[in-house]
């Protein structure tokens with residue numbers, strides 16, 4: 001499906017096919033760039049009162065030159081299109097009450113048809129309710145290139161309230177049945193705050209003015225013990241240092257940078273009993289071994305079976321006392337024939353991508369030299385058991 005571009009804001013929307021460059025208007029974007037046809041979407045999540053609306057307003061009022069559509073995953077599902085201060089209210093027509101439930105069937109197409117009606121946006125921000133689990137939303141927007149969607153998931157930004165986050169992390173999540181009928185595994189203190197942090201690509205620790213330096217350090221340590229892959233920024237009134245590359249245009253699902261993998265593998269204390277980050281290593285792989293890794297990941301992400309349990313093949317880890325529940329997967333896998341494969345995953349969705357940015361210099365991190373690395377963020381991750389299962393499955 002072609003996306004239509006509105007090149008002139010004063011004139012009525014003129015529909016121009018993106019693959020037929022219009023050279024009469026100023027194009028700030030490269031028309032040869034394929035990304036022109038796909039609009040990034042950033043999910044902004046965070047607990048009640050963390051500062052999401054404050055952040056939205058900050059972004060909309062900054063000079064960014066983008067035409068940003070804001071979707072609120074609230075009762076009213078309103079959508080605001082803003083460019084340089086001008087805001088227009090639109091309404092998304094969704095099949096049922098809640099965006100996270102209806103987006104599966106109609107949400108993505110509702111956004112797409114709105115883009116057709118209004119001309120393309122440059123950017124979409126989706127603000128979830130404070131209680132949303134971004135793990136349910138993310139895979140819906142993370143659509144295969146091949147499916148021809150006009151939007152793609154750029155990243156998940158989670159705001160936390162520096163003053164209240166530690167307390168939120170000790171509140172258990174109300175037992176909730178997901179739209180697919182499954183329930184979250186119950187275990188030690190899984191809170192909504194955990195889910196929002198474990199899925200984040202960027203974490204903004206807001207309300208820094210309300211805590212002491214020591215409290216702030218505690219919050220940072222707790223958060224990076226849960227999610228060692230996310231970039232952390234500390235703010236007052238959600239004023240992030242920059243938008244580009246900090247909140248927007250992260251490409252968090254099509255890049256895996258070596259530095260963040262290295263950072264995650266440094267070993268962070270297991271301060272949080274519910275969710276942690278674990279890094280596994282693999283030597284350079286043959287393509288047959290990459291296929292085995294694919295099978296291993298299907299097993300662990302889809303069926304949640306350990307495939308190489310010491311007692312019996314295919315035994316459910318649940319019966320062994322702990323069932324791994326992996327929220328986020330990233331990896332850089334070194335290939336024997338040269339090159340690096342990137343691994344990206346959210347819950348049960350994962351894919352391998354060829355790395356474009358293979359780092360060869362010493363300065364650009366060790367992740368590409370020697371061993372490949374695999375990072376899991378989730379529950380019930382026992383590093384030694386995982387590493388053994390991985391090696392048995394892939395190298396054995």
Ligand SMILES: Nc1nc2c(ncn2[C@@H]2O[C@H](COP(=O)(O)OP(=O)(O)OP(=O)(O)O)[C@@H](O)[C@H]2O)c(=O)[nH]1
Nearest residue numbers: 047048049050051052053054130206207236237238
């Ligand atoms: N002291 C302080 N207050 C802040 C800061 N950032 C936001 N606030 C205030 O915190 C309150 C909640 O902020 P919002 O931006 O509405 O938070 P939200 O996450 O959108 O809240 P919900 O939509 O209710 O989940 C507002 O009164 C803000 O003015 C900050 O850095 N410091």
Ligand SMILES: [Zn+2]
Nearest residue numbers: 098099100101
């Ligand atoms: Zn829902």
